[in-house]
Amino acid sequence: MKNKSFADNFVKDLLRFVPGVSLDCVVFGYRDGILNVLLLKHRNVDAWTLPGGFLLSDMEMQDAAHDILYKRTGLQDIFLTQYHTFSSLHRGWDVNEQSRLAIAQVQSTWEVKHKELLTKWFHQRFISTAYLALIEADKALLTTDYLSERCEWIPITDLPNLVLDHAQMIQMALEYLKVQINYLPIGKSLLPDKFTMSDLQTLYESIVQRKLDRGNFQRKMLKLGIFKRHEKLMTGASNKAPFLYSIDDQRYHLLLSEGIRFR
Amino acid sequence: MKNKSFADNFVKDLLRFVPGVSLDCVVFGYRDGILNVLLLKHRNVDAWTLPGGFLLSDMEMQDAAHDILYKRTGLQDIFLTQYHTFSSLHRGWDVNEQSRLAIAQVQSTWEVKHKELLTKWFHQRFISTAYLALIEADKALLTTDYLSERCEWIPITDLPNLVLDHAQMIQMALEYLKVQINYLPIGKSLLPDKFTMSDLQTLYESIVQRKLDRGNFQRKMLKLGIFKRHEKLMTGASNKAPFLYSIDDQRYHLLLSEGIRFR
DNA sequence: TTTTAATGTGTCAATACGACACATTAACTT
DNA sequence: AAGTTAATGTGTCGTATTGACACATTAAAA
Numbered sequence: 001m002k003n004k005s006f007a008d009n010f011v012k013d014l015l016r017f018v019p020g021v022s023l024d025c026v027v028f029g030y031r032d033g034i035l036n037v038l039l040l041k042h043r044n045v046d047a048w049t050l051p052g053g054f055l056l057s058d059m060e061m062q063d064a065a066h067d068i069l070y071k072r073t074g075l076q077d078i079f080l081t082q083y084h085t086f087s088s089l090h091r092g093w094d095v096n097e098q099s100r101l102a103i104a105q106v107q108s109t110w111e112v113k114h115k116e117l118l119t120k121w122f123h124q125r126f127i128s129t130a131y132l133a134l135i136e137a138d139k140a141l142l143t144t145d146y147l148s149e150r151c152e153w154i155p156i157t158d159l160p161n162l163v164l165d166h167a168q169m170i171q172m173a174l175e176y177l178k179v180q181i182n183y184l185p186i187g188k189s190l191l192p193d194k195f196t197m198s199d200l201q202t203l204y205e206s207i208v209q210r211k212l213d214r215g216n217f218q219r220k221m222l223k224l225g226i227f228k229r230h231e232k233l234m235t236g237a238s239n240k241a242p243f244l245y246s247i248d249d250q251r252y253h254l255l256l257s258e259g260i261r262f263r
Numbered sequence: 264m265k266n267k268s269f270a271d272n273f274v275k276d277l278l279r280f281v282p283g284v285s286l287d288c289v290v291f292g293y294r295d296g297i298l299n300v301l302l303l304k305h306r307n308v309d310a311w312t313l314p315g316g317f318l319l320s321d322m323e324m325q326d327a328a329h330d331i332l333y334k335r336t337g338l339q340d341i342f343l344t345q346y347h348t349f350s351s352l353h354r355g356w357d358v359n360e361q362s363r364l365a366i367a368q369v370q371s372t373w374e375v376k377h378k379e380l381l382t383k384w385f386h387q388r389f390i391s392t393a394y395l396a397l398i399e400a401d402k403a404l405l406t407t408d409y410l411s412e413r414c415e416w417i418p419i420t421d422l423p424n425l426v427l428d429h430a431q432m433i434q435m436a437l438e439y440l441k442v443q444i445n446y447l448p449i450g451k452s453l454l455p456d457k458f459t460m461s462d463l464q465t466l467y468e469s470i471v472q473r474k475l476d477r478g479n480f481q482r483k484m485l486k487l488g489i490f491k492r493h494e495k496l497m498t499g500a501s502n503k504a505p506f507l508y509s510i511d512d513q514r515y516h517l518l519l520s521e522g523i524r525f526r
Numbered sequence: 527t528t529t530t531a532a533t534g535t536g537t538c539a540a541t542a543c544g545a546c547a548c549a550t551t552a553a554c555t556t
Numbered sequence: 557a558a559g560t561t562a563a564t565g566t567g568t569c570g571t572a573t574t575g576a577c578a579c580a581t582t583a584a585a586a
Contacts (some may be wrong), residue, residue, distance in 0.1 A: 018283055018388060018390070019282065019283065019349075020281055020282065020283060020284060021283060021284070021390050055350075055390075057388060058352065059352075060350070060351065061348075061350040061390075082347065084345065084347060085324075085345060085348040085392045087284075087318075087324040087392070088322070088323060089321065089322075089323055122411060125281060125320060125323075127318075127390065127392075129282050129348045129350070129390075136527095150551035151580095184538045196532090197532090197533085198532085212575095213574095213575065213576065213577085214532095214533090215444070215533090215534085215535080215536095215576090215577085215578090216574075216575065218533075218534080219534085219535085220573095220574095222534095236584090236585090237530080237531075237584075237585075238529070238530060238531085238584060238585035238586060239528080239529080239530040239532065239582095239583075239585075240531060240533075240582055240584060241531095241532080241570085241583070241584060242531090242532055242533080243532085243533080258579040261557060268559095341577065361581090364585075368542095397546060459563090460564085461563080474579060475544095476543095476544060476545065476546085477563095477564090478546080478547090478564095478565085478566080478567095479543075479544065479545085479547090481564075481565080482565085482566080483542095485565095499553090499554090500553075500554075500561080500562075501553060501554035501560070501561060501562085502551095502552075502553060502554075502560080502561045502562035503550095503551055503552040503553060503561080503563045504552070504553060504562095504563075505562090505563055505564080506563085506564080527586100528582100528584085528585100528586080529584100529586075530581100530586100531570085531583095531584095532560095532581100532582080532583085532584100533580100533581080533582075533583100534579105534580090535563080535577080535578100535579085535580085535581100536577105536578080536580100537575090537576105537577085537578080537579105538577090538578105539560090539575095539576095540573100540574080540575090541572100541573080541574075541575105542571100542572080542573075542574095543570100543571080543572075543573095544569105544570095544571090544572105545568105545570095546567100546568085546569090546578100547565085547566100547567080547568080548564090548565105548567080548568105549561100549564100549565090549566085549567100550562085550563100550564080550565080550566100551563080551564075551565095551581100552561100552562095552564100553561090553562095553563100554559105554560085554561085555558100555559080555560075555561100555562100556557100556558085556559080556562095
């Protein structure tokens with residue numbers, strides 16, 4: 001039975017994890033002018049969760065985060081950075097009745113010894129390190145697994161009910177993104193290879209949460225000298241088609257290494 | 264025997280700690296125009312360590328950090344912020360032969376079962392969350408304990424050999440301090456209640472690692488409107504005594520809450 | 527040819543910054 | 557009391573940045 005083998009593997013894995021340690025990823029993706037977060041909906045749980053997991057005892061935490069993201073998006077080489085570690089006593093699964101219920105339900109078809117192990121595992125106090133990831137939304141191939149029934153981009157302006165302290169995690173990640181905007185590869189990671197200047201501007205606006213002046217924005221960005229303009233143009237509307245830009249990797253890395261900041 | 268009772272307590276405590284989780288504090292203190300870090304020298308270990316410890320399973324991590332600092336400095340109400348979590352596979356005690364030796368020596372007078380427990384404990388993989396603290400060096404009453412033979416302020420320009428990845432921890436904390444200088448209560452936390460403007464400038468200079476123009480610095484600082492000038496003057500040298508300043512808490516918090524930045 | 531929106535620039539006032547300069551002040555010396 | 561010394565307050569200048577607006581040009585579609 002598929003169910004049975006999943007349980008076996010899952011429980012076997014539990015023994016290989018560092019107990020009490022977990023990680024969660026706040027994955028930002030940008031689509032249709034809106035900043036989104038990647039969220040999972042677990043079966044039998046009436047709330048959404050961030051993609052996350054546990055730490056294999058022989059694995060680096062950053063690699064574990066990359067693995068988690070790879071499973072969900074099919075992408076490697078994702079921009080990823082640790083931004084905070086959550087350790088509150090009050091963040092345990094056992095304070096959330098719905099989650100507890102869900103665990104019980106997942107267990108219902110399992111063997112008793114497995115149930116016990118699982119229950120014990122989820123009633124530990126967890127110290128969770130949170131990572132922030134930036135990915136190009138349309139490149140991601142969102143994938144569910146045995147535990148999750150949905151895996152979707154959710155606009156940050158329209159967040160659903162979230163498990164544990166995951167809402168706080170997203171809030172803090174947004175704050176981090178906003179403060180660090182000049183030091184993170186926002187454009188490079190969140191936009192497709194080619195994009196228009198107004199795409200870029202809208203992205204920045206959705207992060208800093210205010211309107212920016214077009215002229216000034218354009219001037220500032222182009223002055224950085226990291227953009228390549230392409231001859232190919234967009235088409236469709238009855239007006240001059242906007243130019244497409246891409247980021248010149250070499251110049252971009254030169255800029256970053258010199259510590260020159262955006263905006 | 265004092266030794267015996269320490270061992271008993273220590274081992275009893277081990278059972279109350281969250282396994283695999285630790286925390287370390289990079290404590291900055293400012294003295295004689297130099298930025299210092301608080302370091303401990305353990306008995307039988309040929310390297311220094313940051314003040315740190317383990318997490319009691321019923322305690323918040325931030326509180327644990329405060330406790331650690333209180334034991335070392337006698338101070339409460341210390342400015343404290345988490346800045347990174349270190350989790351590398353290669354940071355374990357067991358890769359450091361000297362440390363391993365030291366553990367063995369500490370154990371030498373202990374009961375066998377205690378030895379075993381302790382050995383096992385210290386050979387775990389530890390995930391350590393690092394905190395940055397700012398304190399007024401001269402207010403601190405530095406205190407050693409059973410394990411440590413020295414507890415001292417060490418200039419950041421003259422760091423000794425450090426245990427594990429503690430040198431990296433300090434390096435990263437310095438970087439954090441430098442980047443966040445405009446958002447942290449530098450002056451308020453690191454200087455005595457009353458200080459001269461050149462004290463403040465030297466402090467800033469020791470953090471940003473470059474000379475600042477006196478006139479411009481003074482103008483900028485005073486324009487913030489958070490300083491109270493005192494009539495009392497310093498004395499000693501054959502010149503005009505510098506004014507003493509203190510930080511007006513109310514205006515200071517107003518400034519912070521408005522998100523206005525220094526420099 | 528007209529309509530429409532994208533694009534590239536220009537201007538202007540306000541502000542910030544770094545580098546210097548200079549006059550004033552007060553504490554200690556002689 | 558006058559001299560020496562360093563602290564202090566302030567001014568200036570050139571450069572750079574910012575935000576707000578304006579305007580002319582361009583090209584795609586109607």
